[in-house]
Amino acid sequence: MEAAGRDPGWSYARAGVDVSVRSRALSAFLASVRYVPPPSHGRPVDLPGHYAGLVRIGRETIAVTTDTVGTKTLLAEQLGRWEEVGEDLVGVNVNDLASVGARPAGLVDTILCAHPNPEAFSAIGRGLNRGLKAAECALLGGETAIVPDIVAGIDLGGTAFGFFPRGRHPVIGARIRPGDQILGFRSNGLHANGFTLVRRLLEEYRTDLTRPRPGTETPVGQELLVPTRIYTRIADAIADRGETHGLAHISGGGVRNLVRLHPHVEFVLDRWPEPPSLFPWVQSLGGLANDEMFRTFNMGIGFVAIVAREHLAETRRRLVRAGGGDAVEIGRVERGSGVSLPSLGLHYSGYE
């Protein structure tokens, strides 16, 4: 059903992102990169399509993730507010580390810009620092390139790496089985995904970003910028437990991200909570189908844990102490494959 049942409204393709061309280019790239180093240079763990790359070095396993804030920086520029995306730079990366149960150790940033503006850089730094505090992660270096011939505005990218405290194994989803419960943790808004689409809608419908949406008090521009919630303490609190079978950051690709954890079970999301009003507002702005919404946005749940049913109570106790007391049961694992939201008639079979 992945491509079926769409309303004739807006979609990512109409917003200028052709996912299939991207996939073809990426396949061509990956087909060329086949080199495997000798074991004296570390032993990579084969986890294609997962959230993080893993490599064993001596007794340690190191996890690495890399991501950019994407076109959310263009909205930041439009509004002249840079702290939020600075914080996002941490969140988009460390939440992927959290998805394999790794504890963050370090981040490096890459700032590409046309013209460096000390005030914007200072604000990015303040936001980044807040993100590092939330993730308990060090900034270990970075690159700032002034490349007006390559970028317009600012691109914010980063790479985070983490490790597994003594006794902890990477949480990769292999132990997920029918009967497991799916816990969801609320998001802070759109986080840093879907902004190419949202920006097109805001432009098309000439939305005044300085005014609040009906029933709210924050200007909508500011509401859209709210930084990605950081889930690393939540993951860290439960990743040591063998009963935590899977962890997933609901980032670009929406609920389809769950497929990355296990291809041979079905994630049945039959208790998905009412999304906060920002999501239906975006949906109605563009006349978007539910299918497009759930494949693009986090829809109110930014992180997911898959837990053995019999350990739910103990898991909840640990979560409360780690700031994860908002966990709600959003569904369960069944026999089958893909991700479904039965009440909306949605089923996704793959991630891309």
Add this chain to the structure above:
Amino acid sequence: MEAAGRDPGWSYARAGVDVSVRSRALSAFLASVRYVPPPSHGRPVDLPGHYAGLVRIGRETIAVTTDTVGTKTLLAEQLGRWEEVGEDLVGVNVNDLASVGARPAGLVDTILCAHPNPEAFSAIGRGLNRGLKAAECALLGGETAIVPDIVAGIDLGGTAFGFFPRGRHPVIGARIRPGDQILGFRSNGLHANGFTLVRRLLEEYRTDLTRPRPGTETPVGQELLVPTRIYTRIADAIADRGETHGLAHISGGGVRNLVRLHPHVEFVLDRWPEPPSLFPWVQSLGGLANDEMFRTFNMGIGFVAIVAREHLAETRRRLVRAGGGDAVEIGRVERGSGVSLPSLGLHYSGYE
């Protein structure tokens, strides 16, 4: 003498790169990022201004570097040749790891582009694979973002991390002392630095990139694209030895990079070999001063090792086995500070 004695020719500032504005923005950014995580999240090693960030995790020390290929990708695009810059993506990062004596373990790439072209991506992958082979490094992940509103063409960035095999300490330059010898290893051309300036010159003087320079046979465009030489095996062969006091990648900033190793000695480069003819050709194209050339380009030497004089012979033997038989003595360490090339009357006191 950093700003003195310039000819009225081209310079980086005239080519549109204002280094002081970049420095101010970067300082504003770094002043905001002060968070230090608890030791349970790894113990960062304080090495400001050095080539790599270091963090101790359990018994391992992990080194991280991040860099982009910069505006060399614009020349690649102009020529429709992508393999070389794909290989550069590895070189610009792993050579910085080599500068602290770390052995590469993994790389992640970030490709930002306006429109993904499968042929270009395939060529980038082939080049990247060649670089990984040369560095004996695994590709552990990556991010491909199609962001036509942010980039024109393609930006290629990456982050590499490495480790120190049992018994090896990071080579940070602290042991460098007067009397040490400075060995230089030849470069493959411009590598991936100085391209904003070079591209402006090529454009200004309408250079035909499809024709060779006088006395050569390769089209000059192709000659300029030759990928960064990878020095990781060279560094790996001598980094275990306590007599290897310093290692330095001669990247953006030219010979000034040596100041990063030790602020309280003088690197006297009194035997710098005649630069390959590409460098004087670029110099004459723009009427560039020697000062500008040595602060911008590698001038024929892409990597440097600082070695205790009494261990020079043994070091040479190890280098031959690791593909570093081209090492030449280019100078020595003296009391003082900064970097000097006495025969050209040049002295650099700092890196930026």
